Amino acid sequence: MDVTGLRVALFSGNYNYVRDGANQALNRFVGYLLKQGAVVRVYSPTTDTPAFEPAGDLVSAPSFAVPGRKEYRVPYRLSAALRRDLNNFRPNLVHLSSPDPLGHRALSWARSHGLPTVASVHTRFETYPRYYGLAFLEPLIESLLRRFYRRCDAIVAPSESMAQLLREQRMSYDVGIWTRGIDRDIFNPERRDLGWRRSLGIADGVPAIGFIGRLVMEKGLDVFSDTIDKLTERRVQHKVLVVGEGPAREWLQNRLPDAVFTGFQMGADLGRAVAGMDMLFNPSITETFGNVTLEAMACGLPTVAARATGSESLVTEGITGRLIRPGAIGDFADALQHYCQDAAAREAAGRAAQARAERNGWDQVNQALVDTYLRVIRQRAQGLAPYSSPVP
Structure with a gap:
């Protein structure tokens, strides 16, 4: 079989109703599959106000809003209507992108x-409870995730560091890589616009420390703001530029009243915003890859990030940026201060980062997942059931 023989049923907890890196990667991948001649049907919660048009055929799954985070929905069952639709579609492979009830x-x-x-x-997901005072739940969630992933033929991670963590957690005996690509037309140093920066009150000689992403506490906003406080105490000249939207925006604005908030950006506007920064600060430990880190690197920025999955596969310590022990406020501040006060070091790391980002083209990374599809189908045809779990 080749790609034209694929009939893929893709299940997603969020395919297009909120814009984030994960669902944009899924949509781009579905577009790639369709372009190659595959047939795809997507099952996901939907809303009347989607963030963007979906790629492929999208079937709405029963869902409810997450308490306290109503922008997210949980698909909770495989209804009779969905079962009929699946039987009529006759997939030859099922892709699961979220370990939710659906x-x-x-x-x-x-x-x-x-x-x-x-x-x-x-x-x-197993790291989320710690941001809500429920860290004691992490072992339970990890166990539930293990039960889910070990019932699959194969799992794919967006970075080698994440893949290694999944192996250590015994999530699967078959862990591959489906990394992320970069649109170089949008993310490149030429997008830098000093006039736009000035319109936001950022002077030409003032280094801009950037944050990109959903404004939610699990992105490490507490560490981010505490670190910026430390720089302010040290009288390090800087300006904070926050690109993104989310329920914690008011909290962060109260913590960092002098920061510039652009709100949600996309396309060329997002490229301009990223290129308008002088460095990226990404303290999150919940990322499996870190799309924003790759986007910043493609724009020629050094990154100061938590030493965690995702960032470890992108940032080369001391070359393209700095990797800091998670939560180490003083060390984060030291790294940011270095790049704020040493323009030559900042530019050298930015050039190295841009060169590293050149490796990630979308067609190449998406073909790797197609190859995984074809391999597991071939293994099943040879009578090889999932090796990983006796769980029915």
Whole structure:
């Protein structure tokens, strides 16, 4: 079989109703599959106000809003209507992108029909409870994730560091890589616009420390703001530029009243905003890859990031940026101060970062996942059921 023989049922917890790096990667991948001649049907929660048009055929799954985070929805069952739709579609592979209730039911459906399953890992769900005072739940969540992933034929991670963590957590015996690409027409140093920076009150000689992403506490906003406070105490000249939107925006604005908030940006505007920074500060430990880090690197920026999955596969310590122990406020401040006060070091790291980002083209990374699809289908055809779990 080649790609034209693929009939893929893709299950997602969020395919297009909120814009984030994970669902944009899924949409781009579906577009790539369709362009290659595959047939894809997507099952996901939907809303009346989606963030963007979906790639491929999208079927709405029953869902409810997450308490306290109503912008997100949880698909909670594989309804009779969805089962009929699946039976009519006749997929030969099931792709699961979220270990939610619908994902569990879809996995059971696939196993009952003898279909191979591939799961893609997009976030470190087991780390989320610590941001809400529930760290004691982490072992339980990790156990639930293990049960889910070990029932799949294969899983794919967006970075080698994340893949290694999944192996150490015994999530699967078959862990591959589906990394992320970069649109170089949008993200490049030529997008830098000093006039735009000035319109935001950022003087030409003042280094801009950037944050990009959803404004939610699990992105490390507490560490980010505490570190910026430390720079201010040291009288290090800087300006904070925050690109993104989310429920914690008011909290962060109160913590950093002198920061510039652009709100949500996309396309060329996002490229201009990223290129308008002088460095990226990414203290999050929940990322499995870190799309924003790659985007910043493509724009020629050094990154100061937490030494965690995702960032470790992108940032080369001391060359393209700095990797700091998670939560080490003083060390984060030292690294940022270095780049704020040493323009030559900042530019050298930025050039190295841009060169590193050149490796990530979308067609190449998406073909790697297609190859995984074809491999697990071939293995099933040879009578090789998932090696990883006796769980039905």
